[in-house]
Amino acid sequence: MVILDAPYASDMLLSWLEESQHPVLTNRFTRSIDGFKLNLVDDATAISLIDSGQRVYTNSENALAWIMENTHADSLKHGISVFKDKLEMRRVLKDLDKNLFFKECAADELAVINYSELPETIVLKPTVGFCSMGVYVINNAQEWQNALEDIKRDSARWQQMYPDSVVNAGRFIIEDYICGQEYAIDAFFDSQGKVHVLNVLKHDFASAEDTSDRMYTTGADIYAQMAPVFTDWLQKVNEVVRVRDFPIHVEVRVNGQHVSPIEFNPMRFAGLGGTDVSQYAFGFKTYQAYLDNAIPDMSAYKLHTEKVFTMSLLNPPADTDGTENFDYDAFIENFQMVHEMRKFDVSKVGNYGFLFIETTPDSSELDFLMHDDLSRFIEKR
Structure with missing residues (x-):
């Protein structure tokens, strides 16, 4: 279904x-x-x-x-309730991250919070959110004020694009900034609650303050190295949550041997069609593997360790308002192997599109993709 x-x-x-x-x-x-x-x-x-x-x-x-x-379907509804609400997820899984600071507050309470009483570096985000909307990494009082002004200015736009069940700008969570390498995981729990990891994507950022979805990279090496780690960790998660026949997209950070969740996205894999990167990287569709219980033999992809496959969500520059044109042809000329350039209506989705490319891990194309602000490809209408 x-x-x-x-x-x-x-x-x-x-x-x-x-x-x-x-x-x-x-x-x-x-x-x-x-x-x-x-x-x-x-x-x-x-x-x-x-x-x-x-x-x-x-x-x-x-x-x-x-x-x-x-x-x-009580099991599905229970899993959705726990995983979609970031605060509830923190509460339920608190024993897996015992030292992590987090607190909830209403949007109208943010202005009265004494920033000096918070941890040195924090993340502020909606308790129910999607695709990095309303997510801020904050290191000082000025950045705190900037974030509050941004929320006041843009929260109405977020609500126009997505319902409260997807992005709720009325409730926020403040939590410790979690250090480590970030990854995204497409996985599911089967009818026995056993974990099957279908894809692992390394999520890199241009800077410590960057919260964009610009750079997700997968490949045989990344999967072989990290899938066993995430399988063990997700099994521990499900010892607490106890869901069955449940797909999940998870963003985590790994610091040493410790895995900390950033967020869970229930009942789907990588959003806006991003999970299709598995077809380009490994030759199978994650949703087919889940719905048909056709679990692929990932060991078959070890011969292609020199290749990496990247999906990139193209976020607009900060000074754009969504009325501009994006020059897709000029943009994709910067890449040798483009599998697909999916175009979005930025006024409806909040991004120009999804790019799928094939490179090597040290390619200069990845550096360009991560750091370019895309302003050179913006055309006023």
Whole structure:
């Protein structure tokens, strides 16, 4: 069972759904899809399939509210409740990060917080969020004030793009800045609660203050090195949460031997179609592996250790307002092996698109991609 919703479903996903004829919920978004013959089912059929235990996958967290409001699948709803709310996740998993500071506050309470009483470096973010919206790394009182002004200015725009179940600008969590290398994980818990890690992406940043989704890189070496670590850690997570038949996209940081969660994204893999990078890197689709229980033999990819595959979400420069044109042709000329350049409506999604490229780990293309602010490709309308 698949629930598709705004803002975006990739052609790769839609083509596979047309071929496989997995049932797809009929809603406003699926009725707007042209060019694909999907196996659309009504609410009653979808609820019956989900309540009977059929595996369900979503492409968008916009679909979570429908699951919570319409189904009786208590395990799914429990997992969504724990994982989607960053504060609840911290509370439930506190024994895995016993020394981590965190606290919740309403948006209108931020202005009265005494910054001097907080840890030296903190992260401020919505308790329910998506795609780095409203996430700030703060090192001093001036940066704190800058973040509050930014939230006041932009929170209404976030809410226009996504419902409260995806981004809620009314509640925030303040927590310690977690040091270490960041990774993203596409994984699922099977019918026995066992973890299957389908992809591992190394998430790099241009600076300590950078919170963008510009640089996610995967490959055989990255997977072979980190998948066993994350399998063991996620098994410990599920000893506490206890979900079954549950897909998850997780952002973590690894410091030495310790894994700390940044956030969990329930019922989906990498968002806005980003999980499709597994097709380019390893030749399989993560959602097919989950829905069909077709778990790939990842050892087959060891021969391709010299290659890395990057997905990059192209965030607009700070001084743009979404009314400009982006010169995609000029941009992709900077890369030798472009697998795909997916174009987004920046006013609806908040980004210009997703780039999928193939390089080597030391390629100068990756340095360019991480550090360029994209302003040279902006054209005023």
